[in-house]
Amino acid sequence: MSTADDWTKATPAPAHMLGHVLQPDELLRHARYDHAAPAPELQRWVERYWSVTWKLPPGQERVASTLDDPGIHLTHEWGGVRREGAGSVGDWITGPVSRGRFDVTQHGSGGVVGVRFRLGGTTAFTTAAPAEIRDRTVRAAEWLRRGDLALPDLRDTATAAAPTLDSWLLALAPHDAPGFAEFTQILDVLEDPEVTGTGELERRSGHGTRSLQRRFHRFLGIGPKRMILRARVSDAVAAIDRGDPRSLSRLAHDLGWYDQPHFDRDFRAVTGTTPSAYARGRAPRYPILGA
Structure with a gap:
């Protein structure tokens, strides 16, 4: 050791x-x-x-x-x-x-x-x-x-x-900036894993494309499209790290990707590696705690 x-x-x-x-x-x-x-x-x-x-x-x-x-x-x-x-x-x-x-x-x-x-x-x-x-x-x-x-x-x-x-x-006397409460409501909508695209986010939040772009730029500095992509890849990484028994193709489908090549491309864009390479490198040694 x-x-x-x-x-x-x-x-x-x-x-x-x-x-x-x-x-x-x-x-x-x-x-x-x-x-x-x-x-x-x-x-x-x-x-x-x-x-x-x-x-x-x-x-x-x-x-x-x-x-x-x-x-x-x-x-x-x-x-x-x-x-x-x-x-x-x-x-x-x-x-x-x-x-x-x-x-x-x-x-x-x-x-x-x-x-x-x-x-x-x-x-x-x-x-x-x-x-x-x-x-x-x-x-x-x-x-x-x-x-x-x-x-x-x-x-x-x-x-x-x-x-x-x-x-x-x-x-520093923190206080809500104007529009913050409304923005957190939009983020709550994003917590639903079925929101896999900006169209669904617009429909559920009641905000149009430009309205969402302004709010994300104001409070996050990145756009809603990137935020949604990152959330989906994050879910995939978390599933692999948990030892999810689903195949990668099944995992991709369940998380909203239409085919394996798009899943591989998006996963690599965020993590720098493919899902299969990341899964091969996973070698769990310790338990995952609940919080």
Whole structure:
């Protein structure tokens, strides 16, 4: 057993990793993951706090990959972490990813404590538009436009950092941006797996094409078509990681694809690999927890 395996002690994977983190069992083989709920007053806009810490043997590197994500994350990063757009450790805002998976290289020892905002939730804290940081990582103070409120020192796990993050975010006096409540209703419609195209979303939400595009641009920085594609691929990845017994062709059909080639194409566009290659690489080591 390697030094990293001794250090991590086989942490189980929470269910919310499925469909978001690629090969979560592999990440948890060499890193510790923790998550915590924000204060009740913040839960309308903040989904969770999370952290990843690692201690790898000298000279070893590992890449942690997530699916392209319409959400926005605030992160405090230290030690051996390297990714595109973030030239050094520090406090960062990572915008909505619209062009494939997002890779972070881990080396040596280091970690990340993050805030995962709910979709559209950043508009409660800043007037800065999500579209400004689509496919970008920028300094947190730069994008939040609140240089008077620096991110405080944080503990290295989500659970330990949660009280400090609660106090800091509440000090920003968050409040619903105009139209946010209506936008969350549209997102509720998207939760139905039968909504596999923009036409069905328009019909069920009562909003036309241009209305949906404006709202998604305002609150997410990406369009509804990309959001729907990402949600379907996320469901497919989660099913594979759960060990779903269905064949890939059956899974594709059940999730709304008309044929296997379109499923393969869309899956590769989001994850960088085909469904069959991803399924072959899956080697579950730990149980999946319920939440």
